[in-house]
Amino acid sequence: MNEKMTFCEECRKDVAYYVESISMTGTLKGEEYNYPGKKAICTECGSEVYVAKIEDGNLKALYDAYRQKNDIISLENILEIPQKYNIGKRPLSLLLGWGEMTFTRYCDGDMPSKQYSDVLQIIYEEPAFYLSLLEEKKGNLKSQTAYEKSKRTIIELLGGQNTEVSKVEDVIDYLLFRCEDITPLALQKALYYIQGFYHAFMESFLFSEDCEAWVHGPVYREIYNRYSGYRFDPIESNDEFDVSVFTDSEKAVIDSVIQNFCCYSGKILERFTHSEMPWIKTRGKLPADAHSNRTISKEIIGEYFSAVKQKYNMLTPNDIENYAQVMFSRSIKS
Numbered sequence: 001m002n003e004k005m006t007f008c009e010e011c012r013k014d015v016a017y018y019v020e021s022i023s024m025t026g027t028l029k030g031e032e033y034n035y036p037g038k039k040a041i042c043t044e045c046g047s048e049v050y051v052a053k054i055e056d057g058n059l060k061a062l063y064d065a066y067r068q069k070n071d072i073i074s075l076e077n078i079l080e081i082p083q084k085y086n087i088g089k090r091p092l093s094l095l096l097g098w099g100e101m102t103f104t105r106y107c108d109g110d111m112p113s114k115q116y117s118d119v120l121q122i123i124y125e126e127p128a129f130y131l132s133l134l135e136e137k138k139g140n141l142k143s144q145t146a147y148e149k150s151k152r153t154i155i156e157l158l159g160g161q162n163t164e165v166s167k168v169e170d171v172i173d174y175l176l177f178r179c180e181d182i183t184p185l186a187l188q189k190a191l192y193y194i195q196g197f198y199h200a201f202m203e204s205f206l207f208s209e210d211c212e213a214w215v216h217g218p219v220y221r222e223i224y225n226r227y228s229g230y231r232f233d234p235i236e237s238n239d240e241f242d243v244s245v246f247t248d249s250e251k252a253v254i255d256s257v258i259q260n261f262c263c264y265s266g267k268i269l270e271r272f273t274h275s276e277m278p279w280i281k282t283r284g285k286l287p288a289d290a291h292s293n294r295t296i297s298k299e300i301i302g303e304y305f306s307a308v309k310q311k312y313n314m315l316t317p318n319d320i321e322n323y324a325q326v327m328f329s330r331s332i333k334s
């Protein structure tokens with residue numbers, strides 16, 4: 001039945017109808033508003049007929065007129081916010097410090113107050129404002145996953161990893177706090193494994209920096225230069241570190257790399273990375289002792305560590321252990 005039918009009170013039967021646009025007036029919160037409305041007309045007797053969908057549309061048009069006049073965010077924009085930032089309606093409400101169901105009610109058409117509307121309008125228009133809210137109020141959320149999912153989306157929206165503050169400095173500080181005798185060579189390897197395994201588990205990179213395929217393995221050049229004075233000696237450790245800079249997932253991956261890789265010397269770890277695809281593929285046919293500043297691309301690192309995670313059936317970052325043990329037993333045989 002393609003034709004639109006409804007019951008006509010005059011004709012006492014279901015009839016076809018047509019729709020006319022008319023200007024309507026309605027009252028909301030004690031004020032009158034003009035809005036573009038519609039009415040359905042019976043094609044047989046010409047009297048107005050009731051069609052629920054059209055009545056709903058008229059009510060929405062009245063609300064829209066109210067929103068426009070009072071500068072209240074539109075329902076369309078409200079509905080776009082959770083998609084735009086990959087966050088649920090309830091978590092968003094909690095981030096805002098509102099009742100858990102408040103935002104859901106606005107999505108169902110409830111009219112926000114001007115004050116709440118202004119907050120939603122800024123969030124809708126300014127991803128950077130939303131990001132600062134997310135960071136500041138993440139403690140309000142019931143799940144860490146909701147935070148991390150939304151964070152990834154917002155970072156992409158803001159133009160990708162490169163504009164994001166890299167966590168490399170925090171990770172270095174933490175490594176120097178946790179590991180008492182980490183040499184520059186071992187530090188480079190630890191950073192490399194943290195970058196790789198974090199991507200395997202979270203599908204995003206912790207560092208924007210790229211590493212290069214040097215003779216002794218993957219190297220983050222700037223960081224190498226910073227600590228090169230230590231040569232083969234351990235870098236001076238940190239006495240203090242505030243771990244709250246890391247999310248639970250970040251900390252889980254970093255801790256597992258510390259536990260499972262940082263127990264080996266830089267030289268042993270060099271054997272690990274020399275047997276792994278990213279370093280080998282990036283160096284190509286270069287002689288073993290040839291200097292190179294070729295970048296080991298993030299794509300290759302991501303691809304390799306995702307494959308490792310799959311091959312070793314890793315469910316949580318603790319499972320990195322199996323891989324490290326296999327790499328170690330291979331390295332002492334070779």
Ligand SMILES: [Zn+2]
Binds near residue numbers: 008011012042044045
């Ligand atoms: Zn009729």
